Amino acid sequence: MPSVSMTVNGKAVSGNVEERTLLVQFLREHLRLTGTHVGCDTSQCGACVVHVDGKSVKSCTLLALALEGANVLTIEGLAEPNGPLHPMQEAFRQNHGLQCGYCTPGMIMSAIDIVRRKGHELDERTIREELDGNICRCTGYHNIVKSIAAGAKAMAQGGAPRQAAE
Amino acid sequence: MYNFTFHRPTTVRQAAGLLAKNPDAKLLAGGHSLIPVMKQRLAQPSALIDLAKVEGLHGVELKGRSVVVGAMTTHSDVANSPIMQQALPGLAAVPAAIGDPQVRHMGTIGGSIANNDPNADYPAACLGLGATIITNKRKIAADDFFTGMFSTALEDGEIITKVSFPIAKKAAYEKFKHPASGFALVGVFVSKRGPEIRVAVTGAGANGVFRVKSFEEALKRRFAAKSLEGMTIPATGMNSDIHASAEYRAHLVGVLARRAVAKATA
Numbered sequence: 001m002p003s004v005s006m007t008v009n010g011k012a013v014s015g016n017v018e019e020r021t022l023l024v025q026f027l028r029e030h031l032r033l034t035g036t037h038v039g040c041d042t043s044q045c046g047a048c049v050v051h052v053d054g055k056s057v058k059s060c061t062l063l064a065l066a067l068e069g070a071n072v073l074t075i076e077g078l079a080e081p082n083g084p085l086h087p088m089q090e091a092f093r094q095n096h097g098l099q100c101g102y103c104t105p106g107m108i109m110s111a112i113d114i115v116r117r118k119g120h121e122l123d124e125r126t127i128r129e130e131l132d133g134n135i136c137r138c139t140g141y142h143n144i145v146k147s148i149a150a151g152a153k154a155m156a157q158g159g160a161p162r163q164a165a166e
Numbered sequence: 167m168y169n170f171t172f173h174r175p176t177t178v179r180q181a182a183g184l185l186a187k188n189p190d191a192k193l194l195a196g197g198h199s200l201i202p203v204m205k206q207r208l209a210q211p212s213a214l215i216d217l218a219k220v221e222g223l224h225g226v227e228l229k230g231r232s233v234v235v236g237a238m239t240t241h242s243d244v245a246n247s248p249i250m251q252q253a254l255p256g257l258a259a260v261p262a263a264i265g266d267p268q269v270r271h272m273g274t275i276g277g278s279i280a281n282n283d284p285n286a287d288y289p290a291a292c293l294g295l296g297a298t299i300i301t302n303k304r305k306i307a308a309d310d311f312f313t314g315m316f317s318t319a320l321e322d323g324e325i326i327t328k329v330s331f332p333i334a335k336k337a338a339y340e341k342f343k344h345p346a347s348g349f350a351l352v353g354v355f356v357s358k359r360g361p362e363i364r365v366a367v368t369g370a371g372a373n374g375v376f377r378v379k380s381f382e383e384a385l386k387r388r389f390a391a392k393s394l395e396g397m398t399i400p401a402t403g404m405n406s407d408i409h410a411s412a413e414y415r416a417h418l419v420g421v422l423a424r425r426a427v428a429k430a431t432a
């Protein structure tokens with residue numbers, strides 16, 4: 001089996017994988033980073049979103065071998081173990097931006113990428129438009145949108161996010 | 167997904183050599199059409215030749231009166247290219263409306279046109295601007311490139327390297343998005359470059375992207391939405407499926423063409 005090496009959450013990792021191994025399989029099954037989920041396996045739901053070289057992508061639609069040398073960030077890499085949550089994670093917690101939580105890792109990884117591209121002042125329309133590739137079956141999106149607006153602001157301050165006003 | 171061998175050439179020549187050696191190989195661009203199809207086992211290439219590391223296939227540049235886009239340039243890179251936004255804003259808007267942000271980070275122009283999905287947006291833009299598709303072997307006019315649903319003029323061993331778009335003074339795209347998939351139920355690209363007027367339609371035709379000569383003639387008299395007032399195209403040869411009937415698609419072609427011309431002349 002061919003081998004692949006990449007950086008995941010700041011650490012150099014490598015493994016031998018079948019050619020058809022998807023990035024999400026490599027993350028979950030080889031590295032045991034199970035925070036990245038598979039909701040659809042058809043590039044639609046966004047539960048599998050991670051960052052590759054700083055951009056949000058769907059890890060169910062990438063081959064692990066195609067990521068040779070890439071820099072991958074998953075939900076596990078956002079905060080230190082036992083340290084404070086990333087401001088976007090904290091915003092989801094404070095604004096009740098999740099119910100079952102299945103979509104949440106993907107939502108948060110997409111949200112951080114929205115901030116990278118669109119800045120810290122996000123209106124509802126922008127957030128909803130930009131969440132085109134993320135599906136949530138529980139929340140109805142309302143609190144996710146609130147969470148992302150609050151998290152985006154908090155990321156600018158670099159501190160703890162404020163609770164969004166009702 | 168069936169397994170395959172995986173190759174990562176760094177030059178077009180190497181990629182072509184690998185293609186020649188592996189007759190059942192497929193080129194991998196962004197993979198956002200190919201990998202889903204492989205998962206469904208509707209495609210089972212013996213080898214994948216990944217073009218991601220091939221030099222010279224990325225980027226948007228101005229060359230005389232054209233904008234030249236490398237085949238591996240992603241949708242988000244084309245949409246956000248300052249060169250494209252300045253020279254051909256009507257074209258920059260096309261990849262900006264493909265899929266979702268994650269898909270736009272991976273999907274490429276070369277992959278999109280080589281696949282020639284009958285509902286894809288780029289084929290309409292290529293045909294609607296009279297683009298030239300440049301391969302490792304030759305240059306192909308868009309009018310000759312798209313030969314039917316999922317089929318193109320590309321021959322075995324041929325690799326798209328660039329797409330060259332002539333800069334049109336007026337150009338715009340309007341699409342009626344399928345609400346779930348985001349694909350164009352119907353999309354119309356219009357352009358005017360000097361005396362040359364083009365109206366290209368994706369999503370509607372049973373044979374993939376096509377031009378509407380009757381609309382082009384009408385717009386030659388005056389390039390304005392009014393010139394197309396009341397005009398439709400026949401429903402024969404239109405796609406008909408659970409999403410829309412042939413008649414509805416034919417109707418949308420007229421509506422979207424008028425909107426696109428209005429946008430281009432705004």
Ligand code: FES
Nearest residue numbers: 039040045046060
């Ligand atoms: S699992 Fe990747 S998009 Fe749904």
Ligand code: FES
Nearest residue numbers: 099100136137138
């Ligand atoms: S919180 Fe359950 S899917 Fe989003």
